[in-house]
Amino acid sequence: MLICNGLVVLAEGPIRLNIRTHDEKIVELAENLTSEQGERVVDATGRLVLPGFIDSHVHFREPGDTHKEDFFSGTQAALAGGVTTILDMPNTQPPTDSRDRLAEKAALASTKAVVDYGFYLGATDSNVEEALSVSDQVAALKLYMGSSTGSLLVTEFTPMYRHFSAFPLHKPIVIHAEDEQSLKYFGALGLKDHNQSRPPISAQIALSRALAIAEKTGRALHVAHTTTARELELIQEAKQKGVHVTCEVTPLHLFLTEDDQHRLGNFGKVNPPLRAESDQKALWTYFDTIDTIATDHAPHTREEKNQPYEKAPSGMPGVQTMLPLLLTAASEGKVAPGEIVKRCVVHPARIFGLKTKGALEIGKDADIVLVNPNVEYELTNEQMLSKCGWTPFAGKKVKGKIEQVFIRGSLAYDQGVCLAEPGSGKPVLKQV
Ligand SMILES: [Zn+2]
Numbered sequence: 001m002l003i004c005n006g007l008v009v010l011a012e013g014p015i016r017l018n019i020r021t022h023d024e025k026i027v028e029l030a031e032n033l034t035s036e037q038g039e040r041v042v043d044a045t046g047r048l049v050l051p052g053f054i055d056s057h058v059h060f061r062e063p064g065d066t067h068k069e070d071f072f073s074g075t076q077a078a079l080a081g082g083v084t085t086i087l088d089m090p091n092t093q094p095p096t097d098s099r100d101r102l103a104e105k106a107a108l109a110s111t112k113a114v115v116d117y118g119f120y121l122g123a124t125d126s127n128v129e130e131a132l133s134v135s136d137q138v139a140a141l142k143l144y145m146g147s148s149t150g151s152l153l154v155t156e157f158t159p160m161y162r163h164f165s166a167f168p169l170h171k172p173i174v175i176h177a178e179d180e181q182s183l184k185y186f187g188a189l190g191l192k193d194h195n196q197s198r199p200p201i202s203a204q205i206a207l208s209r210a211l212a213i214a215e216k217t218g219r220a221l222h223v224a225h226t227t228t229a230r231e232l233e234l235i236q237e238a239k240q241k242g243v244h245v246t247c248e249v250t251p252l253h254l255f256l257t258e259d260d261q262h263r264l265g266n267f268g269k270v271n272p273p274l275r276a277e278s279d280q281k282a283l284w285t286y287f288d289t290i291d292t293i294a295t296d297h298a299p300h301t302r303e304e305k306n307q308p309y310e311k312a313p314s315g316m317p318g319v320q321t322m323l324p325l326l327l328t329a330a331s332e333g334k335v336a337p338g339e340i341v342k343r344c345v346v347h348p349a350r351i352f353g354l355k356t357k358g359a360l361e362i363g364k365d366a367d368i369v370l371v372n373p374n375v376e377y378e379l380t381n382e383q384m385l386s387k388c389g390w391t392p393f394a395g396k397k398v399k400g401k402i403e404q405v406f407i408r409g410s411l412a413y414d415q416g417v418c419l420a421e422p423g424s425g426k427p428v429l430k431q432v
Pocket of ligand 1: 057059089296298
């Protein structure tokens with residue numbers, strides 16, 4: 001296949017290039033490529049040609065909570081959002097905390113996924129050796145320092161330190177950095193404001209502890225969903241000192257604040273919470289310090305969200321809206337397109353060891369997204385392919401329409417229609 005006349009967005013910036021693919025791979029990239037006899041030609045005139053996005057933080061709820069998402073619905077939403085690879089979190093029911101449960105999850109995804117996928121293993125107080133034994137088959141170890149959805153939690157120093165001491169140097173340990181004891185303290189005050197009941201100090205305490213442990217053990221730490229100025233100051237300082245730390249931000253925290261949480265009610269409830277405008281601004285100020293953007297796609301049904309504040313679960317969907325939101329920010333001059341590609345493609349592939357992904361480059365998988373950058377439209381709940389059927393961004397005007405998505409050279413999404421068959425998605429890491 002030859003994709004010609006498009007503006008190809010590389011990490012270095014947009015450039016006019018033609019792309020030739022063959023047998024799932026990119027085989028040529030050059031200014032002038034002419035079509036060979038019988039070759040399929042895709043005319044991308046007026047289109048942005050982006051590498052398929054990697055969403056390194058999704059909750060597709062399988063097994064256990066398939067009433068709100070499963071690998072088919074979740075990966076369809078990903079596909080429609082230009083996300084061609086997802087990394088699924090372990091806080092399912094039961095949690096993905098052993099070799100057997102990893103194999104069970106892999107079997108479920110293999111018959112349903114329409115985009116490529118990988119998994120996290122969840123850390124517990126007692127699975128240090130098991131985590132080490134499956135480390136080649138997972139993107140990373142996920143360690144919850146504070147309670148969120150699901151039962152995975154490591155709050156004590158000893159198991160946390162043992163995990164950090166044992167896990168391989170080349171694989172990251174991803175933390176949910178909220179300190180459990182402080183969450184209990186502020187939670188017991190009965191505050192109805194989510195940002196006050198899980199305040200920035202909880203994130204600061206947990207992150208400080210994790211950075212100290214990562215520094216001492218020399219392990220690679222990746223901080224999920226940073227939300228505050230203080231966290232980014234700490235991470236920047238640790239990076240300068242040579243600590244092996246990387247960090248993520250979500251579009252939720254880049255584009256929404258606590259004011260939106262008050263407007264959205266429980267539908268805007270997420271852990272860590274939407275923060276003050278000053279913290280949101282800091283995410284943009286410290287953009288250079290941020291390594292990855294991932295969605296923390298965490299769907300819940302309307303019925304679940306409509307319960308009283310204390311009972312309503314935390315989390316919002318996002319896998320389908322990340323790319324349009326970021327392209328809109330690019331069109332407003334907030335961020336350069338190449339900087340988006342770095343954080344949504346290049347860096348996640350490098351951090352999580354996804355060797356066949358990560359760039360529009362010869363030899364990489366031909367995961368390619370064609371976008372018409374001039375189409376403006378409104379995001380609506382009805383467009384969402386997630387089972388939950390809503391988005392916190394409903395009503396928001398965005399610029400840049402995803403028209404076609406290719407996964408490993410095959411047309412998987414075309415003008416609003418998902419063409420990929422369930423099970424066409426492939427694992428990106430070695431199988432269990
Ligand atoms: Zn999450």
